[in-house]
Amino acid sequence: MAARAATRPEILAALRRADAAKDSVAAARLKKLYDATPEAPVEEEYRLEGYTPQVMQDVQSIASDAMTRGFGPGNADAARERQPGWIETPADILGSVVGSPYKVGSKLAGMAYGAGEGALSEYGHQENWIPGVDELKDIGAAGVEGAGLGWLGAKVGEWFGGSRAAKDAVADQPYPTDASLRTAADEAERLAPGGPRSADLQDRVSRVGDVRTAASKGRDEFAHLRSGSPEEAAEFAKIAQKKALSPFAADQIERLSIAKGGNVDIGRLARLALDLKTTGGMGTAGATAADLLGVPARLRSVPAREAERAAALVRDPRGIGLTPDPATIDKWRSGASKLFSGYGGAP
DSSP, X not given: OOOOOOOHHHHHHHHHHHHHTTOHHHHHHHHHHHHHSOOOOHHHHHHHHTOOHHHHHHHHHHHHHHHTTXXXXXXXXXXXXXXXXXXXXXXXXXXXXXXXXXXXXXXHHHHHXXXXXXXXXXXHTSSOSSOOHHHHHHHHXXXXXXXXXXXXXXXXXXXXXXXXXXXXXXXXXXXOSHHHHHHXXXXXXXXXXXXXXXXXHHHHHHHHHHHHHHHHHOGGGGGGOOOSSXXXXXXXXXXXXXXXXXXXXXXXXXXXXXXXXXXXXXXHHXXXXXXXXXXXXXXXXXXXXXXXTTOOGGGOOOOHHHHHHHHHHHHOTXXXXXXXXXXXXXXXXXXXXXXXXXXXXXX
């Protein structure tokens, strides 16, 4: 097996050692060998050292191109051609996010931000300063795509940020569960039977039980719950009134049952639909379907999230942990919107 020929950097290093050792014969021989050895490609020389700086240079070039939306100096086309998508795309996203000092404050803002990012990046990567008809179509299409991705990113960020903030908020509650409240009430009764703290906690345990029972029966039950504070009363009223029906609508729902195959009075059904619309009842398709299928209002279930919020307010009247930290939601919304828009704006 033939020995590998020395590269110019290796010969140069040996030449320097010979000069340092004052070995003129070896130095003269190495200088001739150095002059006679052709230069190797930059990638090959560095690959012999165990790393390839070309990748880093390309990543920097791509990220810089994304950061300037194609308006910066230089041309990143060669770098993009050399690198696979799993290197190019993250570099694009990184550059676009770093180059975006704006904060996305809502889904609408995310849509506007994404539209601007997509259109600007597409225009910046066009060859002509004055785009033609086809180029204008491409810019418009990129704006539409960016708008959708920006909105979606903001939505995903709000959901994820809200879930994170909610978990943090629950951890701040002194009684995060019904069981923890009962445990505290039992301990207070053991330490000071009949004392003010014991009485307060026992009363809260009782009202939490009423909330759970009301949630299993329907929204109307919340209008009759005993509250321990104005905040509780307001929460109960909000649950009871949400998607509330007028007396006429409630009566017709009790009478009309399409699900049971009964005779349907078209006129009465039309009046019912008009009444629901004018009174603001039935805000969701599911609730509307429940009404038209004859599900009595008193059997309308209460979402677990609403019931838990009411119970949490009873467990702790101060409402600690009921409002997630807006800053956490803002951070995730803005970050996700930028990530999605950066992905969509990549050329």
